Amino acid sequence: MTISVFRFAPSPNGPLHLGHALSALTGFDMAHRAGGRFLLRIEDIDVARCREEHVADIVEDLSWLGITWEEPVLRQSQHFAVYVQAAAWLESQGLLYPCFASRSEIEAAAPGSVDPDGAPLYPGLHKGLARETVEARMQNGERFALRLDMERALAKAREHLSGAPLTFTELDETGRAEVVEAHPERWGDAVILRKDVPASYHLAVVVDDARQGVTHVTRGRDLFAATDLHRLLQVLLGLPEPVYHHHRLLTDAEGRKLAKSAGDTGLGTLRAAGASTADVRRMLGLS
Numbered sequence: 001m002t003i004s005v006f007r008f009a010p011s012p013n014g015p016l017h018l019g020h021a022l023s024a025l026t027g028f029d030m031a032h033r034a035g036g037r038f039l040l041r042i043e044d045i046d047v048a049r050c051r052e053e054h055v056a057d058i059v060e061d062l063s064w065l066g067i068t069w070e071e072p073v074l075r076q077s078q079h080f081a082v083y084v085q086a087a088a089w090l091e092s093q094g095l096l097y098p099c100f101a102s103r104s105e106i107e108a109a110a111p112g113s114v115d116p117d118g119a120p121l122y123p124g125l126h127k128g129l130a131r132e133t134v135e136a137r138m139q140n141g142e143r144f145a146l147r148l149d150m151e152r153a154l155a156k157a158r159e160h161l162s163g164a165p166l167t168f169t170e171l172d173e174t175g176r177a178e179v180v181e182a183h184p185e186r187w188g189d190a191v192i193l194r195k196d197v198p199a200s201y202h203l204a205v206v207v208d209d210a211r212q213g214v215t216h217v218t219r220g221r222d223l224f225a226a227t228d229l230h231r232l233l234q235v236l237l238g239l240p241e242p243v244y245h246h247h248r249l250l251t252d253a254e255g256r257k258l259a260k261s262a263g264d265t266g267l268g269t270l271r272a273a274g275a276s277t278a279d280v281r282r283m284l285g286l287s
Contacts, residue, residue: 004036
């Protein structure tokens with residue numbers, strides 16, 4: 001009998017708010033109903049923004065919500081070598097190439113063109129650089145990212161899938177499964193290893209979900225489009241396909257998604273004001 005594995009994977013770059021509580025409780029409740037396992041993963045590859053005090057706050061907040069998880073907790077910052085190894089395999093297949101372009105250069109070359117996250121869509125500025133040029137710039141110490149050659153990646157994926165479409169399975173709020181066709185091409189030549197750290201969110205999340213045996217990925221609807229790219233990477237790397245559930249998002253009176261950067265009410269603030277776990281569940285519309 002296969003045991004279902006769920007996870008909550010926050011980034012410790014600010015206090016958790018009600019939106020995080022919805023995500024954590026959704027996964028935890030689903031794991032409980034399925035008789036499955038629940039994991040906590042700290043996604044701290046952005047070492048410049050992540051803080052250890054936020055890790056401690058995450059643990060305190062989740063414990064207050066009545067959430068328990070298995071130990072040890074995986075910290076992405078301790079596993080960069082794993083992501084580099086995965087990227088090296090993609091590079092050996094001719095699917096990655098170095099890019100020295102800055103964000104401003106990309107914006108200037110492709111004004112108004114953005115990916116699903118709203119970032120400038122890469123126009124292929126350094127896709128065709130000669131090897132000698134690349135080597136010279138590397139020797140000069142120029143920082144570079146490794147980007148996915150989307151055209152080649154899609155062709156390779158079609159080979160793996162014997163021409164079948166790239167899809168993923170999405171569970172709706174009632175648990176009904178729907179097969180969704182993925183369109184990773186809308187991400188363009190996405191960054192797989194960043195300039196500043198030897199990983200990217202997209203690469204790290206698929207590698208970690210596979211090595212932790214995650215069978216059900218629960219996360220906010222804002223990450224629905226990212227699943228297209230994640231499914232492509234899973235196929236290219238030969239990783240198992242989890243089931244996905246992208247839950248509703250919490251918004252303010254203006255319809256804006258709750259965010260750490262906007263200073264939305266943190267769980268620690270609610271707790272200090274005397275709110276209970278039951279109060280939070282009522283705020284979130286959870287039974």
